[in-house]
Amino acid sequence: xxxxxxxxxxxxxxxxxxxxxxxxxxxxxxxxxxxxxxxxxxxxxxxxxxxxxxxxxxxxxxxxxxxxxxxxxxxxxxxxxxxxxxxxxxxxxxxxxxxxxxxxxxxxxxxxxxxxxxxxxxxxxxxxxxxxxxxxxxxxxxxxxxxxxxxxxxxxxxxxxxxxxxxxxxxxxxxxxxxxxxxxxxxxxxxx
Amino acid sequence: xxxxxxxxxxxxxxxxxxxxxxxxxxxxxxxxxxxxxxxxxxxxxxxxxxxxxxxxxxxxxxxxxxxxxxxxxxxxxxxxxxxxxxxxxxxxxxxxxxxxxxxxxxxxxxxxxxxxxxxxxxxxxxxxxxxxxxxxxxxxxxxxxxxxxxxxxxxxxxxxxxxxx
Numbered sequence: 512x513x514x515x516x517x518x519x520x521x522x523x524x525x526x527x528x529x530x531x532x533x534x535x536x537x538x539x540x541x542x543x544x545x546x547x548x549x550x551x552x553x554x555x556x557x558x559x560x561x562x563x564x565x566x567x568x569x570x571x572x573x574x575x576x577x578x579x580x581x582x583x584x585x586x587x588x589x590x591x592x593x594x595x596x597x598x599x600x601x602x603x604x605x606x607x608x609x610x611x612x613x614x615x616x617x618x619x620x621x622x623x624x625x626x627x628x629x630x631x632x633x634x635x636x637x638x639x640x641x642x643x644x645x646x647x648x649x650x651x652x653x654x655x656x657x658x659x660x661x662x663x664x665x666x667x668x669x670x671x672x673x674x675x676x677x678x679x680x681x682x683x684x685x686x687x688x689x690x691x692x693x694x695x696x697x698x699x700x701x702x703x
Numbered sequence: 704x705x706x707x708x709x710x711x712x713x714x715x716x717x718x719x720x721x722x723x724x725x726x727x728x729x730x731x732x733x734x735x736x737x738x739x740x741x742x743x744x745x746x747x748x749x750x751x752x753x754x755x756x757x758x759x760x761x762x763x764x765x766x767x768x769x770x771x772x773x774x775x776x777x778x779x780x781x782x783x784x785x786x787x788x789x790x791x792x793x794x795x796x797x798x799x800x801x802x803x804x805x806x807x808x809x810x811x812x813x814x815x816x817x818x819x820x821x822x823x824x825x826x827x828x829x830x831x832x833x834x835x836x837x838x839x840x841x842x843x844x845x846x847x848x849x850x851x852x853x854x855x856x857x858x859x860x861x862x863x864x865x866x867x868x
Contacts (some may be wrong), residue, residue, distance in 0.1 A: 539852075542852075542856060542857040543856065543860075544853055544857045544860060547852055547853040547856060548849065548853070550849065550852075551845060551846055551848075551850075551853075552830070554845045554848075554849065555842050555845050555846065557837060558838075558841050558842065558845055559842070562834075562838065594845065595845070596847060598841045598845065600842055602837050602840060602841050603834075603837060603841075609795055638855030
């Protein structure tokens with residue numbers, strides 16, 4: 512799900528990086544000190560989760576936890592995702608360094624949609640958790656597929672989406688389990 | 704704000720600068736009938752007791768010889784055929800080096816002796832680390848950044864709401 516360097520054109524990558532820095536600055540201004548430990552914890556979880564790979568149908572998939580980040584952190588998930596992706600790129604070469612902005616916007620969009628779904632109060636909580644977990648993967652993958660198509664790498668997108676459809680289903684189950692766990696221990700980490 | 708931002712940037716880019724502090728040099732001398740390997744940091748501090756594996760041209764899976772450098776970073780072996788010999792040196796602390804030494808017929812007639820045939824600086828980086836160390840390294844950076852950000856925001860709050868006592 513991490514786009515490497517050389518696929519997206521350099522001006523687009525630079526624009527995405529600039530946009531990411533502006534978003535991080537705006538979110539950082541509104542962040543309260545009480546939110547920061549949660550952000551650090553979620554950053555650590557994101558960093559580690561995407562390093563655990565599972566072989567599937569000839570490809571390799573990994574957890575993202577972007578849906579969970581959207582549920583727990585809301586809009587503040589973006590700086591956390593950016594930091595985790597930057598460190599993954601620098602330490603593990605997982606995704607390009609120049610494309611950190613593009614990748615952050617893709618995955619941040621997943622977290623943002625997950626946040627909106629979680630706030631859809633008319634639905635039961637378990638449905639919201641499932642949908643948020645699903646959106647946390649499928650939204651970034653859809654954006655990535657569109658970007659690949661626009662960059663002339665159109666082939667295999669349907670295959671890619673079908674692989675990640677399974678990953679999104681697994682992720683929605685994991686998100687639901689974590690939400691249920693937090694509820695069972697009556698943790699106030701989850702927003703109502 | 705700027706100084707905290709700068710601190711975060713320095714912390715992140717320590718990934719490369721800190722870890723390149725251990726340049727590894729491996730020198731190989733052909734001295735018939737043996738080949739001498741010397742490994743050091745900065746060509747000064749020896750890689751004492753580092754793990755060395757020698758693979759012959761015929762078999763690059765099972766070692767021809769296995770051992771450790773001595774206190775001064777030296778290791779020697781006696782090759783039995785011409786071809787490309789693979790030599791790996793690993794101090795098991797994240798600094799590993801692999802080299803290929805080509806031995807020709809001249810070596811076995813003693814005409815290609817006592818010459819340093821390879822001398823390589825390996826800028827050892829965090830990429831050489833075991834994945835587990837990388838994960839710990841990344842987590843430490845994340846918590847470090849969290850602490851810096853927390854300190855900044857808490858400081859901002861203190862400035863905006865001064866203590867009334």
